[in-house]
Amino acid sequence: MTGKTTLIFDLDGTLIHSAPDLHAALNAALAPLGRGPLDLATVTSFVGNGVEKLIERGLSATGGLDADLHRRTLAAFLTAYEADGVALTTVYDGVLPQLQRLRDRGKALGICTNKPEGPARHICDRLGLSPHFDVIIGAREGQQKKPDPAALMHTIQTLGAAPDDTLYVGDSTVDFRTAQAAGVDFWLYTGGYLNGDLPQDRCAGVFADWTRPDLFTG
Numbered sequence: 022m023t024g025k026t027t028l029i030f031d032l033d034g035t036l037i038h039s040a041p042d043l044h045a046a047l048n049a050a051l052a053p054l055g056r057g058p059l060d061l062a063t064v065t066s067f068v069g070n071g072v073e074k075l076i077e078r079g080l081s082a083t084g085g086l087d088a089d090l091h092r093r094t095l096a097a098f099l100t101a102y103e104a105d106g107v108a109l110t111t112v113y114d115g116v117l118p119q120l121q122r123l124r125d126r127g128k129a130l131g132i133c134t135n136k137p138e139g140p141a142r143h144i145c146d147r148l149g150l151s152p153h154f155d156v157i158i159g160a161r162e163g164q165q166k167k168p169d170p171a172a173l174m175h176t177i178q179t180l181g182a183a184p185d186d187t188l189y190v191g192d193s194t195v196d197f198r199t200a201q202a203a204g205v206d207f208w209l210y211t212g213g214y215l216n217g218d219l220p221q222d223r224c225a226g227v228f229a230d231w232t233r234p235d236l237f238t239g
């Protein structure tokens with residue numbers, strides 16, 4: 022078990038397999054424009070930098086965009102995603118017992134995600150994750166998105182922790198760069214939406230299985 026007192030987790034592709042709902046909502050927003058549908062693997066590769074980038078990438082892949090089309094498509098996407106957002110989403114196997122185990126050992130736990138905070142909280146409530154966390158920080162108006170370290174630093178401060186007493190756990194190059202920028206050790210989950218090269222030798226740990234009993238040691 023890690024000596025760190027505080028563990029902070031990314032959400033999409035780390036704790037939950039949310040791509041199927043993001044895929045459905047993106048295609049629902051594209052359809053009235055005569056665009057798409059995009060396949061699940063393509064949409065999954067667009068996840069990690071927040072919903073604005075997801076929409077930009079979806080529109081770019083289906084014929085292009087301008088600012089007005091982006092604004093309208095983002096609104097349509099959020100309407101579809103906020104209407105449900107969990108129908109097709111699952112918590113990765115082993116996550117809930119692992120979180121319980123960490124809590125039993127007195128760790129402070131947080132979430133720091135690029136997903137907008139409203140849907141992030143709603144989804145965590147619906148999937149039974151919320152009771153495990155002391156804080157859930159999502160994308161907010163006026164807050165830089167990861168890989169800027171602002172949101173992670175804010176999460177650490179809210180938990181009353183220090184960067185060198187914190188681990189960040191995520192699935193993407195965005196998360197790795199965020200941790201580096203914040204001066205926080207990083208554990209990579211390889212079962213999520215990794216979509217770029219990442220120097221695994223610079224991670225404190227790498228794992229593919231949430232049921233592993235030795236997670237977050239060392």
Ligand SMILES: O=C(O)COP(=O)(O)O
Binds near residue numbers: 031033068072137
């Ligand atoms: O909304 C996204 O693009 C990804 O969210 P994440 O930061 O939880 O991976």
Ligand SMILES: [Mg+2]
Binds near residue numbers: 032033034035193
């Ligand atoms: Mg992620």
